Amino acid sequence: MIPATFDYVRPDSLADAVSALSGGGEDAKVLAGGQSLMPMLRIRLASPTLLVDCSRLAELRGISDDGDAIVIGASTPHHDVMHDPLVMAHAPLIARTTAMVADPAIRHRGTFGGSLAHADPAGDLPTVSLVLGAQMVLAGPNGRRTVAASDFFVDYFTTALEPDEILVSVRIPKLGAGWGYDYQKFHRTAQAWAIVGVAAAVRRENGTIAEARVGLTNMAASPGRAATTESALAGAAANVDAIAAAAAHAADGTNPTSDLHAKADFRQHLARVLTGRAVRVAAGV
Amino acid sequence: MTATVEHVANIGRPLRRKEDARLLTGQTQWTDSIKLPGALHMTLVRSPVAHARITSVDKSAAEAMPNVVAVFTAADLGDLNARIPCVWPVTDDIVMPEFPVLAIDEVRHVGDVVAAVLATDAASAEDALEGVHVEYDTLPAVGDLEAALADGASLVxxxxxxxxxxxxxxxxxxxxxxxxxxxxxxxxxFIQQRLIPSPMEPRAVAVSPMGTSGELTVWSATQIPHVLRVLLALSTGIPENRLRVIAPDVGGGFGAKLQLYREEILALVLANKLGRPVKWTETRSENMVATHHGRGQIQDIEIAATKDGILKGLKVTLTADMGAYLQIITPGIPLLGMFMYNGIYKMDAYDFSCTAVFTTKTPTDAYRGAGRPESTYAIERIMDELAAELGMDPLGLRRKNWITHEEFPYTTIAGLTYDTGNYEAATARALELFGYDELRAEQKRRRDSGDVVQLGIGVSTFTEMCGLAPSRTLGALKYVAGGWENCTIRVLPLGKVELVTGTSPHGQGHETAWSQIAADVIGVPVEDIEIIHGDTGRAPYGMDTYGSRSLAVGGQAILRAGEKVVEKAKLIAAHQMEANPDDLEFVDGAFRVKGDPERSTTIQAVAFEAFTAHNLPDGMEPTLSGESTVDPADFSFPHGTHLAAIEVDTETGKATVRKYVCVDDVGVQINPMIVEGQVHGGVAQGIGQALYEGAEYDDDGNLLTATLADYLIPSAADLPSFITDQTVTPSTTHPLGTKGVGEAGAIASTPAIINGVVDALRHLGVTDVTMPATPEAVWRTIVAAQSGAQA
Amino acid sequence: MARIAVTVDGTAREADVEPRTLLVHWLRDDLGLVGTPVGCDTSNCGSCTVMIDGRSAKSCSLLAVQADGTQITTIQGAANGEWHPVQVAFKDCHALQCGYCTPGMVVAAIDLLSENPDPSEAEIREGLRGNLCRCTGYHNIVKAVQQASELMKEAAK
Known part of the structure; x- marks a missing residue:
């Protein structure tokens, strides 16, 4: 199928991109890798009047070390992210999860920031960014602002980005020593979206779990944390029984959707099972 | 093997395919790749609702859009709005509703066609769809088969x-x-869920009026160019001698392109009306609602046996989903299964009944196996359930009841005569490759330890019928076509060979396999043979490719045509060498006088003599060719034993195929490499039905699995490698001893997989699982079985 | 209309394209490179996969304007004088039947081997998960990639 008509600009600078976007009004959209947008354009689920191509803006690409954090440019392709030495050293959960996103060809074009800004509830990377405490740097007509991941994901396909704002980069705090991690993606075929995903990061100290973060994919309109499980894990023994007891609460308070791919109660069941598995891997149990 | 094929040089060899050079380098000609100067691009306004009265159509906005040439509704088409015929009225009192190409007053499934748009480019034609405003007065959707039959049900x-x-x-x-x-x-x-065949190439059609000749050339991504020509002539009234139908490179079919589709008729009548080429290319999203679906049956199965496990009787009660309209053989699909519910087993009685039902869904029709996957699933699943009930090993129960190899030919309770088979040999070989006893031991260990991942072993000992012939039998079944096949072999003046076949390949490798047969029959090199197919202008007679018939039927025509060539050539050679024809032997393309090796000539030399015609026997016509149309004596019956080891994660319900072994007996193999490839692909599609695929509708009749993001076809990462082997029990109904292999894998594998899933969970109280056996379906089955066990 | 300059299968091309023109349609309809087919509209099937600057991409999920300034190799340019080892192995292993997924599958396999010259079976299966085939069950495709890997290692010696 062929998209409806639209205008296209490829600005040379972020400032030009922001002004093109704000000049384009409500129906202007940022084009990064386009791997989520293009199918929507083709089946005409989206009909923007203007696409602002930000894929080549140098300031949106690349990965850098910023002391206690790494900074991933929003337009950095998944393929680059998952093979980047800084990511592998300081945010290996991102590398591991990115390798599960879509397929190799899509990972060559699709971007880290694009996945976050698209905010599909079944997306894997929003959950991971939430668990890692990412900070999103946004640029708009009034300059830049930083939004925590916990405030960035607002609703189905909706983020804190204003229509005239562009996601510039994502700051990921480095996980220090002692942290383990895992992402469990549950899907029916290898190229299907997650029915449920669970991200876990666990810091062990002397045989106990000192700190645990558990993020849930596709259990709500936007990624969430399994708060009861996290607090049950804090200070718990790093063993199978303690983890199982905590994981049993992973779906507490969730109200996931029922759709073609799964009914709500199965999603909740999966959240508990996958949380147990992810935390066990992350805790090295 | 017949007397003619005295020296087998090519049959049975895994020759690499002739087709591959062009396919691997992009030198292909798919229908969508055909560019016709001045062509109009057609798009279709499709119903977004399952069932509605059309209250108004306003096309004025579309007509005013740039590059739009015309918009046609049913009213605009008038007499040109043809009706799609059904050619298999299976009973005398069958209800056969009108199936107009463009919907008249009422739409009956999502994707039903209301109007056709023609524009000078594809993008404008697509844009213009938004300019056709149709108002619908919604009627109730009819989805549930049993509710549809109840008194007072809303009517399709x-x-x-x-x-x-x-x-x-x-x-x-x-x-x-x-x-x-x-x-x-x-x-x-058992529920045979609806499947969407999904060949990788969506459909496409291009029609060009050819100017002075008055001919209309139709290129279509079809399996059946010959049948299509007849049906297009029948439905549109355009004389058949003005129609030339070409199936160029066709990217898979699996039954989905065994059809007369409304888009083919529309492109033809509009090109004819406007005197301009018209082209339509299906999008994948359209394909999901516009190309026929497969399966879609409720199967109520009852099997009766003695306590020793001797089968007595089988009762089959089907409720079959026709969809909204009858496509060409929609009603006949359950009948193709009817003959096979008894499988490979002996029994005293078999009662079959079927009730076919209209729903407001895409029409169903043939999908790989067409009726036989359904019947094989039912018998192979119920055999496992009976074995469990009797406390017997599932293979042990099968052994007690199957036809033993000494008993062939054997007339089954369904009335077919199986010519040959050796179920014992295929099963023995499969067990050897599988490591059955070791896997049973592992299964026990996992059960005893309460492992999260349980192991199940699935068995399927299947047979099926290939060939769909003879014609007389098809007539008796009210099928409005024959089951013959045609071939002409021409040895050209310089010794190259044209083999014209009525089969129409779309991935099966006929160019290679047919060359192998002909090369051995007429004694020329494989590379000297050019296969001409899929064009009614060059290959005028044929019944095309479906139902694993191409080798089973078409192969016989090739053999016979080749024999005729050799018979004639021998007379010429004898005349030239002044020998008695009976004194000649034909070896590797050379005619030699027996006992006098100095006197010989080649078939190529004979072909040149036949061309010059300077010195032919009195009364003999020049040129060297042979034509044959063969109507086979009977079906052929491939069989095999498939074994699957399935791991089921009991926490998530996810089932994974760990090991798959299949030993198929397809008789004599022309090209074992191609045979193996057909088995691989069939097995994968059968696994698709078992674990991944299913057309899901909501209560309003909307297709939910409407893209490949939601209708899940397995990728490489979702399947294992397969362990394949063969036994060879030559067919006696086919002079080459071959059977057919196109559908066998898809027929055999689905029950093997589900038997494996159930076997993995039987100790938990599970006795069945619905298809596709998704993680959620399996998980719910486990939960229900355990709560039942506790209650 | 937007002006683009792209090198396709070794030939420099310049064209004015409508922004909404998909790369695959530009290749097929404007350049006549119909060896690259379209199989779906949701970027699932991978039939349209081409190389862009040496990495695989689905040409149905990219606008032609996005390819401006790049080097593209389609199946029609995969053979450089002689067949690529992946093409050789696909034929030898019977890794294709109808051939519709083949252009994308071959390009995806070339990309896979360029990044991982000695992949395991599991890595091959994972690496090809963006390319659907309905004919072969993938068995012989996996075998062909293994064979191509061997051929390429031999050639590199």
């Missing part, structure tokens, strides 16, 4: 007064008596 076709298309009962033997003589009766309801 109100003029029919019923949603029942037909009902039939075929008793074989006395089932009541057989049941009364049994100790054990097991019954199950």
């Amino acid at each position: 076709h109100s003029s029919a007064g019923t949603n029942q298309c037909y009902t039939m009962n075929v008793p074989n033997g006395d089932y009541a008596a057989a049941k009364a003589a049994s100790d054990v009766v097991v019954s199950r309801r």
